[in-house]
């Protein structure tokens with residue numbers, strides 16, 4: 115089943131959706147005053163553009179995936195997002211060797227979101243966190259898979275091994291996305307893909323857009339590799355904290371399983387990613403190295419912005435999600 119198109123939240127998403135419905139032509143965008151790293155409207159428009167490559171939307175023609183005006187519009191949003199990520203990237207602040215750089219980036223601390231959830235997280239925090247992550251987690255691994263045909267030679271087989279694990283080695287129900295859907299259902303949430311997009315702020319959508327952008331562009335394939343490597347390197351500690359919280363809140367076996375699976379698998383995945391994926395890849399093609407480091411550091415900074423937003427809201431005792439929308443015809 116395809117998700118519904120979310121509601122527009124500004125001139126960018128409004129223009130895109132009107133074009134998809136045949137109501138208006140798309141024109142070049144004006145991004146004055148927009149923060150391309152976090153803007154709600156920009157990241158919704160970008161996220162919806164990327165979804166045409168995944169599940170599409172109910173009522174939106176699947177052929178729009180390769181619609182020229184849509185791709186030109188998306189390219190402008192991507193140029194702004196990628197440009198801002200490159201602007202804040204400081205390659206001289208990390209070692210040049212990508213393996214060492216990945217270890218350094220992974221060791222940098224961010225806002226203590228996982229510690230908050232471990233120590234103080236209540237059931238509503240676990241629910242809200244699942245809603246935030248659902249934009250990615252309900253299609254977990256699919257983004258990185260898009261990068262596989264863009265890579266060749268040494269290191270690719272390790273990436274395939276990681277991805278096979280993420281898909282549960284082909285066992286029905288064992289794909290991490292399916293385990294996550296079961297956990298959402300257990301939390302009383304709607305596990306349909308895209309059910310909560312209207313509630314997700316730009317800082318959350320940016321975390322998913324980052325991967326789609328890296329994986330869907332051949333010139334950014336190194337960044338997709340760096341993204342996957344840091345993802346695996348930074349998984350076990352927070353996942354074990356979420357697991358502690360799920361067990362403390364209690365009666366959440368499916369959610370606990372989702373976190374247990376990651377605590378178990380990602381020690382191995384981190385080793386595979388560093389020693390068998392990144393290492394052989396950059397030894398075979400040194401030109402990939404700077405982009406591997408960029409992909410990892412862009413992920414780290416994007417996750418910091420996400421965590422800062424969520425934690426900042428929770429510490430004030432408020433929701434980190436966008437306000438619930440009043441029922442109205444789409």
Ligand SMILES: [Fe+2]
Pocket residue numbers: 254280290376
């Ligand atoms: Fe996973």
Ligand SMILES: [Fe+2]
Pocket residue numbers: 276280346349379380383
């Ligand atoms: Fe993993």
